[in-house]
Amino acid sequence: MASGSAAPAAASPAFLDASALRALLPNAALLGHLESALPAAAPAVRAPLRQSYPVDPAASASLLLMPAWSPSGTATALPYFGVKLVTSFPGNSARGLPGIHAAYVLFDSATGAVLASMDGTQLTLLRTAAISALATKFLAREGARVLVMVGAGELAPYLVRAHLLVRPSIRRVIIWNRTAGRARELAESLKGEAQLQGVDIGWTENLDGVVGMGDVVSCATSSMDPVVKGALLKPGAHLDLVGSFTPSMRECDDEALRRGRVFVDCEAALEEAGELVGVFQRGLMTAGDVAGSLLDLLGGAGGQKEAVFRRSEEEVTVFKSVGSAVVDLLAAQLVYETHSWGSG
Known part of the structure; x- marks a missing residue:
């Protein structure tokens, strides 16, 4: 409105x-x-x-x-x-x-x-999930079938609901958390929601074993060490990184960024996101290698360049969000x- x-x-x-x-x-x-x-x-x-x-x-x-x-x-x-x-x-x-x-x-x-x-x-929970879902709308494959949810904290159920809204083709959700019991509890609670009926919702203790299944891999953790290994992402996967908001936090390794075509929610991510700050410091990427921002994806007048969304079915895409006022x-x-x- x-x-x-x-x-x-x-x-x-x-x-x-x-x-x-x-x-x-x-x-x-x-x-x-x-x-x-x-x-x-x-x-x-x-x-x-x-x-x-x-x-x-x-x-x-x-x-x-x-x-x-x-x-x-x-x-x-x-x-x-x-x-x-x-x-x-x-x-x-x-x-x-x-x-x-x-x-x-x-x-x-x-x-x-x-x-x-x-x-x-x-x-914050509602707007963060909405921003991730907007990026997924533009970057994830149309026929995405499997969502891997990394983290089972407060934000996780909001992300699951929002991603399924823009990709209703998703029919399976797999949840991982460092504390397996929390992943199990979240899976059981989501199974009872009317809007998720017909979706197979489960949990796992082995993240490495399921990352390669994810058409969309959404991460919402406070990890200081990478939990998602880029080498395990399937061709065509979309990686959504939500958790880190300081240079000391990292949810994925450098290989995930090297393999992926990276977009950010705002320019602040270049200075605040530990994944990006680290890969820049190690000389494996520069800020100029970032493909664009959410504003570019939306085609806004403030975008710095015309955004090209997913370029092929095999391309790995990455969206890094740190939050915007x-x-x-x-x-x-x-x-x-x-x-x-x-x-x-």
Whole structure:
């Protein structure tokens, strides 16, 4: 609902929790909104590299800030600006808690008034899965049949649902996690979802044994060491890398990038993604070897070159996402406008 003017402001700021966001951001609506709005918004919105502050270096815990705004007076200026506050506590897994928590605050760009605060964790889960699915729509083979889901954390079920939305030809999902019990639990929970009926959903303890089966291999881990070996990817596979967002994190080895035609969600990935930072430092690739961004795939005016999608059935493609404040802002826009117009 990219209207170009703010929805009617509520008397007091709205608070939208996780359940509200799930209701207001169904996959199909969010995918459609991002695909249509991102080409115009990305060049107009200013989104500095995320600011990261170590709050407990011994535990690798950090606070991240992701603001986004568009200068007023421009034809494509949004009537909103916003900021996401994120905490990353990797040690939370031992406590049975999510490692990432977040809050999002949306402001009126004309007055600076707070319009809404939202569950930023849920917003991140939904928009991250949507961005991965958009890339899969352009880069994965049309007849993809098998999805290998690497990681069984909070994001994994969102990725499974979103990938199957854009590739309904997928009939088998195989889940791997370092802790096998979590992979098994996720597989069992997904089997009960109505939209996944007819899909064979299973789990494995042997990632190397199933990576080569994946037409789409989606990774959402916090690994510091590569878990996906490029030599094992099948010809024509699409590798979706979501987990790493710092130079010290890596989900795949250099061979996966060397074999693949690489796209990124935004320019920040060239500086933040451990897979790319490492391969650049080792002199095996340069930034110029990256084929393009999501904006290029969408054909946006801000794209640096005309994107060519999958060039053959045998080509391996890679999409690396680190997260974008522009996408957060667009997702928050859709949430707020849908909520405000729906409530009168």
